[in-house]
Every structure is written in structure tokens, then in C-alpha cells.
Amino acid sequence: MGNCYVVVIDGLGVGAQEDADEYGDENENTLGHLCEQTGCKLPNLQRMGLGNVIPLKSVPRESDPLCAYGKMREVSAGKDSTTGHWELAGVQLNRPFPTYPDGFPNEVIQQFREGIGQDEVLVNKPYSGTEVIADYGEEHLETGYPIVYTSADSVFQVAAHVDVTPVDTLYEWCEFARNEILQDEHGVGRVIARPFEGKPGSFERLSDQRHDFSLTPPDYNIVNRLKQEGVKTYSIGKVVDLFGGNGFTQFRRTKSNAEGISQLLSLMSAASDSFVFVNLIDTDQKYGHRLDPAGYAECLQEIDRAIPAIVSKLDEDDILIITGDHGNDPTSESTDHSREFVPVLLFPASKGEGVNLGTRSTFSDVASTAADFFEVEAQYPGTSLIT
Structure with missing residues (x-):
């Protein structure tokens, strides 16, 4: 059967969604603006096809990318990590979580x-x-x-x-x-x-x-569903916290992206028939919120350097999905998250329904992909990325 790895680069957006003006984010483009301002080179992610998702000044297109590539639209109301990760897992929210611009009552x-x-x-x-x-x-x-x-x-x-x-x-x-x-x-x-x-x-x-x-998400999310069917489920980083501690066979909290990558590589040496959900938070927490483009670029380059090691540990039956959960444009005047499309890269490209996956209708395509991959019967409001 193999392993399905989902790696979320926290706060990695690729341009404002059609409804971004409702959130005051119509001018945001995390990755696009970052490449313009810093000239960030990402040779390994470039080879994977990141520069094919949207035009990027410092990350050119690949004529024969290693990944199927596209971008995904968030349907749920909101633009926070919980909402984004839940939608990746098949849960769409009709109303946003409450916010308190004047403080709590x-x-x-x-x-x-x-x-x-x-x-x-x-x-x-x-x-x-x-x-x-x-x-x-x-x-x-x-x-x-x-x-x-x-x-x-x-x-x-x-x-x-x-x-x-x-x-x-x-x-x-x-x-x-x-x-x-x-x-x-x-x-x-x-x-x-x-x-x-x-x-x-x-x-x-x-x-x-x-x-x-x-909060604890509804039970029908893909993590719970896979665990119910006997698939081993792993969290690396803050994912387990975003799911209220539920649904994971094992979890590993991390202090940094470096530790998250190290934990992923370690797990990949032993995992079999497993779903592994990873969050790399530093792009968002350390650099996006603090409006630090140079730090954000260096953080992406750290992830980029790890790509060859990650790919080398994939077996031929495995798939790897690299994506985001919302935007967080470090070149903006706002320190908040932004309502953006997120990239989606599926490795290997041969497993995709096409090399160019286009603009997907929902983050929940990831949940549908995992259900399809593990041959688990589940109905999610998305479409599988794989053939």
C-alpha cells in the first residue's frame, strides 16, 4: 500500500483568493512577493515544480517537473491554521471561529x-x-x-x-x-x-x-477515518494540537522546522502503510507574523535543502504532498494571516491525475486523495489528486 506524507509549510500562500477582499487581503501574495523582494532561490522546490504553480521572479518554471502541481482554494470561512488543517482533512466550516477585536466579553x-x-x-x-x-x-x-x-x-x-x-x-x-x-x-x-x-x-x-x-474537529475527518480503518496515523509538529489531540496513533511535537524535518526523516525510515501529517511552523510563527521577509526566505531555503533527503526516503509506493494552510505575507503591512490560495505539489508526478493539477476547488482534495490512496470508503467535498 505505501505511505502518504502531507507536509504543510505553515503560512505559504500563492496569491489572494477571489474572496480575499472580504478579509482585507486582496493584495496579498506570500510567495510571489517574497521572491520579488528577496530573490529567494529554491532549486529543489523549483525542480519539484513550485515555480509552475504561479509565476515567481526567482523560482523559474520547470519543463519536466518532478511533481504534479497546482494550487488549492480554501472554502471554509476563515484563514487560520485550525481552519486550514481541518479543511485539508475534509472538514469545511460554514462560519468562521469567533474573533474578538475589542477583547473578550x-x-x-x-x-x-x-x-x-x-x-x-x-x-x-x-x-x-x-x-x-x-x-x-x-x-x-x-x-x-x-x-x-x-x-x-x-x-x-x-x-x-x-x-x-x-x-x-x-x-x-x-x-x-x-x-x-x-x-x-x-x-x-x-x-x-x-x-x-x-x-x-x-x-x-x-x-x-x-x-x-x-477545538476537536468532527469525527469524520480523514485522520480519524484512517485510524478507524487500521491505518497508522502520525503527527509531526503542531498538527496533533490542531485536532484536539485526537486521531493520531503517535505524535511528535517539535521546537523548530529543523527538528520537524529530522523527525520526519527518522519516521520515514520505519513507517509502513502510514499517514503522516507534518506542520513546519517557522515560516508563519517566526517570520510571517513578524514581517521578516529575509527570515522567511532563509526558512524556505532550509526546507528546500531537505527536499533531496526526503525524496530519497520515499518508496515507490509512497506519495508526498507539499502544501500550505493559509497565507502570511511577510512583505505586507499586516502581521495577520492572509486569505490566499496555497500551492499543492504531489510527488511523484506520475501518480497525479495530470501533471498540471490546475486550481483545485477545496483544500479537502487532500483528504480525498488520502482516502483514495488507502482505499478507504469516505465521502469528502473534494476530488482525489491521484489517478
Whole structure:
């Protein structure tokens, strides 16, 4: 049967969707603008066919690409990681997760305070994660009150200094918020624990101890479906968190793309008849949100250098899908995600329904492809990429 590998490069968009103006993203093009501004060379992804997806200034087209190539449209309402990964797994959302541009309502904050035994919380409004600890970290140290903030995404984030609130306690607080408060009407996509350390003027987030508490997707998603049919399912990176911890035979959280790639290569040496779902987050978390085109380009080049090693470990019955979950244009004035098409590369090209896969109608083509590959009966709102 073989293995199906799905590698998501977080925040890798290839141009605004037709409905991007509804999100204020009509001018965004993550990969296109990045190549224009940085001249980023990606020789291995070029050979795979990345430059065939859309015109890219520094990544030319290939006349005989190794992958079937195209781009996919997001149908679900929203532009966050949870929405994108769920749609890749066959779940389309008719309405977006709630967002809170004016901060969370009093009833939410009161329930949270009472549940964790705190008299107050700090901030309660949209804020940059690095700026919020710079601006409020000292007050947090003095009062012990947790920092609660959100963003343009559907997130409830809680930051606390490790000398004030132990990391395990912070996780307990976030788990309480997830399970007891933030459901139904206030069911945000993710509750995120954001521990930090350091002294005033030099606070640093502990990214490797961040933890996401997501809503649980409907049971019919492809990960659960494959596991029910006896297919081994693996998560590398934050994927398991985006699925509420459900559906995976085994998961490996990672601290960086380098570790994610290393874990993937290690697993590929042992996997058999498995579905492997990988998220490489640094492009989004470290560089897209921080408007750092040079860092984003270097991050893509790190992934590009790993492509030959990844391909060398594929058996002839395996398939590899490389894609994104939304855009995050580091050349933009916005630090938020963007409503963009995402690329899709299917290796080997001979397994594709055609070398040029065109513009796909939904991210859920990935779920349909996995169901087709493993010969599992499942109905998803997508079309398989393979013949």
C-alpha cells in the first residue's frame, strides 16, 4: 500500500483568493512577493515544480517537473491554521471561529478569573505576542495577574512568566478555559499557553513550551477515518494540537522546522502503510507574523535543502504532498494571516491525475486523495489528486 506524507509549510500562500477582499487581503501574495523582494532561490522546490504553480521572479518554471502541481482554494470561512488543517482533512466550516477585536466579553473574563483564582487579568485586547510581554511583563511580575490577549485570529492567549506561574499551571489554566468556557458561542479555534522568561527589557517567549488547545474537529475527518480503518496515523509538529489531540496513533511535537524535518526523516525510515501529517511552523510563527521577509526566505531555503533527503526516503509506493494552510505575507503591512490560495505539489508526478493539477476547488482534495490512496470508503467535498 505505501505511505502518504502531507507536509504543510505553515503560512505559504500563492496569491489572494477571489474572496480575499472580504478579509482585507486582496493584495496579498506570500510567495510571489517574497521572491520579488528577496530573490529567494529554491532549486529543489523549483525542480519539484513550485515555480509552475504561479509565476515567481526567482523560482523559474520547470519543463519536466518532478511533481504534479497546482494550487488549492480554501472554502471554509476563515484563514487560520485550525481552519486550514481541518479543511485539508475534509472538514469545511460554514462560519468562521469567533474573533474578538475589542477583547473578550466580561462574562468570559470573569469565568476565567474565578476558575483560576485570580482577581484580575491584564490587557484583554488584540496585541502582538512579543509586544504584549514587553509592555505588560513588568506589571505581570509585580501583580501576578496573567496576561490575556487575542489577535485577528480566533485565539485566546494567556502569557505568564515562568517565575510567577509554573508552565504546568499555565497549561491547566488554558485547559480550563478551553473545556469549561470557550465552547459554543465563544468556541475560539485555539487557546494558547504562552510562557515567557527574562527580566524587564529583555523578556523572551519560550516558543518550545507554547501549547495549543484546539477545538476537536468532527469525527469524520480523514485522520480519524484512517485510524478507524487500521491505518497508522502520525503527527509531526503542531498538527496533533490542531485536532484536539485526537486521531493520531503517535505524535511528535517539535521546537523548530529543523527538528520537524529530522523527525520526519527518522519516521520515514520505519513507517509502513502510514499517514503522516507534518506542520513546519517557522515560516508563519517566526517570520510571517513578524514581517521578516529575509527570515522567511532563509526558512524556505532550509526546507528546500531537505527536499533531496526526503525524496530519497520515499518508496515507490509512497506519495508526498507539499502544501500550505493559509497565507502570511511577510512583505505586507499586516502581521495577520492572509486569505490566499496555497500551492499543492504531489510527488511523484506520475501518480497525479495530470501533471498540471490546475486550481483545485477545496483544500479537502487532500483528504480525498488520502482516502483514495488507502482505499478507504469516505465521502469528502473534494476530488482525489491521484489517478
